[in-house]
Amino acid sequence: MAEIIDGRAIARQMDVKTRADVEALVAEGHPAPGLTVILVGEDPASEVYVRRKIKACENVGIRSTEHRLPAETSQDDLLALIDRLNRDDDVHGILCQVPLPGHIDARLVLRSISPDKDVDGFHPVNVGRLSTGTGGIVPCTPLGVMELLRSVIPDLTGKSAVVIGKSNIVGKPVANLLLDAEATVTVTHINTHGLPEICRQSDIIVAAAGAPELVRGHWVKDGAVIIDVGITRMPGEHGKTRLVGDVKFDEVQHARAVTPVPGGVGPMTIACLLANTVQAARNLFEGRSIMTGDDYADAPGRGVLAGR
Numbered sequence: 001m002a003e004i005i006d007g008r009a010i011a012r013q014m015d016v017k018t019r020a021d022v023e024a025l026v027a028e029g030h031p032a033p034g035l036t037v038i039l040v041g042e043d044p045a046s047e048v049y050v051r052r053k054i055k056a057c058e059n060v061g062i063r064s065t066e067h068r069l070p071a072e073t074s075q076d077d078l079l080a081l082i083d084r085l086n087r088d089d090d091v092h093g094i095l096c097q098v099p100l101p102g103h104i105d106a107r108l109v110l111r112s113i114s115p116d117k118d119v120d121g122f123h124p125v126n127v128g129r130l131s132t133g134t135g136g137i138v139p140c141t142p143l144g145v146m147e148l149l150r151s152v153i154p155d156l157t158g159k160s161a162v163v164i165g166k167s168n169i170v171g172k173p174v175a176n177l178l179l180d181a182e183a184t185v186t187v188t189h190i191n192t193h194g195l196p197e198i199c200r201q202s203d204i205i206v207a208a209a210g211a212p213e214l215v216r217g218h219w220v221k222d223g224a225v226i227i228d229v230g231i232t233r234m235p236g237e238h239g240k241t242r243l244v245g246d247v248k249f250d251e252v253q254h255a256r257a258v259t260p261v262p263g264g265v266g267p268m269t270i271a272c273l274l275a276n277t278v279q280a281a282r283n284l285f286e287g288r289s290i291m292t293g294d295d296y297a298d299a300p301g302r303g304v305l306a307g308r
Contacts, residue, residue: 001252002249002256003256003258004259005151005152005231005258007259007265007267008263008264008267010151010268013019014275015056015060021278021282025285027058028041030281031063031093031255031286032063033063033093033277034064034092034093035057035063035064037053037064038069038082038095038096040069041069053095056271062307064118065091066115071101072101075294078100079102079112082094082096082109085177090286093119093280093281094113094118094119095120098110110123111123115291116280116284117280118277119140119273119277121137121139121276122139122142122169126138126290127168131172133292136290138173138272140272142170142180143176143272143308144265144271146174148227148264148268149259152225152257153225157181157183157201159271160184161204162185162199162205163178163188164215165208165210166188166189170229171206178204180208188238190209200220200221201221201298204224205219205226207226209230210230211230213245213248214227214230215246215252216248218251222254226255226257227243228261230244230246230247231243232244238279245261245264249261292304
């Protein structure tokens with residue numbers, strides 16, 4: 001029977017450390033780290049995510065502010081707001097909730113956030129630093145994936161891993177983090193041939209394709225560790241819906257360990273956002289810049305890249 005990797009419990013452990021890190025900063029005479037969330041429009045899912053993030057900030061002592069903008073907000077006005085936040089010393093992390101209305105270029109907006117305050121880890125500077133193993137803020141979901149993996153396999157050296165899905169948000173960053181941890185990594189995508197066999201040869205499977213129940217039991221070798229990043233709402237019984245991942249959960253009980261959906265990767269994403277906010281605040285307090293890399297390799301709280 002596979003061990004169920006409890007993302008909620010591991011996220012709570014991370015939050016305890018994050019709260020302690022916040023208290024340490026305050027004890028040193030710094031203000032509590034501040035996270036600003038921008039929400040444009042009234043997307044229902046985004047509304048839920050933002051409420052959860054704000055509540056999570058309160059729980060660990062991070063100051064949070066919101067900017068709720070109407071859907072018709074112009075791109076120029078949004079960029080002007082981000083520019084002000086970039087220059088505001090009381091703001092240590094900036095998060096612009098996506099999706100954005102169609103008339104706004106999301107890539108341009110995300111690039112406009114200072115890399116030093118980019119707690120999502122999406123800015124090209126942070127992406128580049130991750131890909132070259134030279135620091136930067138790590139995207140939240142990939143960071144959470146690595147924390148979950150290390151809860152089962154502390155040392156990933158030499159492990160064979162397959163990442164199903166090559167997205168810029170999850171697949172590619174996870175692959176870079178695994179490589180940085182000295183795993184041997186295969187990245188697959190929709191045009192990959194022989195995916196079942198690739199999976200059967202892997203010690204670790206990270207399923208991030210957004211394809212419900214893609215990974216079947218006969219794809220998984222005995223003793224593999226599976227991190228299921230996918231989440232899709234599917235029709236259930238009596239007119240209700242159910243959430244399923246990219247893995248056929250009941251068929252992989254011969255694995256060593258597997259994350260459930262929900263309750264696996266999801267809680268880790270917010271926990272890692274909070275940790276990133278504290279990391280960004282400390283870097284700014286101590287004069288370290290991601291843009292230059294000044295003393296960044298020795299910065300505390302670098303998460304997975306520091307073997308956290």
